Amino acid sequence: KGMLADWQVRKVVHHIHGNLEAELRMSDAAKRVNLSSGHFSRSFKMTTGLTYSQYVIQARVDLAKHLLQTSEAPISEIALMCGLSDQPHLNRLFRRLVGVPPSTWRRMMAEPPANAN
Numbered sequence: 001k002g003m004l005a006d007w008q009v010r011k012v013v014h015h016i017h018g019n020l021e022a023e024l025r026m027s028d029a030a031k032r033v034n035l036s037s038g039h040f041s042r043s044f045k046m047t048t049g050l051t052y053s054q055y056v057i058q059a060r061v062d063l064a065k066h067l068l069q070t071s072e073a074p075i076s077e078i079a080l081m082c083g084l085s086d087q088p089h090l091n092r093l094f095r096r097l098v099g100v101p102p103s104t105w106r107r108m109m110a111e112p113p114a115n116a117n
Helices: 006-018 026-032 037-048 052-070 075-081 087-098 102-110
Strands: none
Touching: 006 026, 006 037, 006 052, 026 037, 026 052, 037 052, 052 075, 052 087, 052 102, 075 087, 075 102, 087 102
């Protein structure tokens, strides 16, 4: 009770992941599943364990990780591709969630694993 239906979760998650480069307002997500913003906010957190904004930030950082590993794009461009205003914004969010800045993480992921011998 109080949780989103599976179809509502799928619809909102699909919308978030398909529009990470854009502004993602909670009110727009609530409208997509025919709920008020307040009810949607409570139900989304109850269903996912994260607030809507936490979920969006996590999805953006996950996209940034993917782009850091699979492209040579500058971090400033990656920030924009992830819907963030600038590189310092990505740096703050990335460091908060991952523990290191994106540039350090990219280098760590590019290094071959240490020899286990």
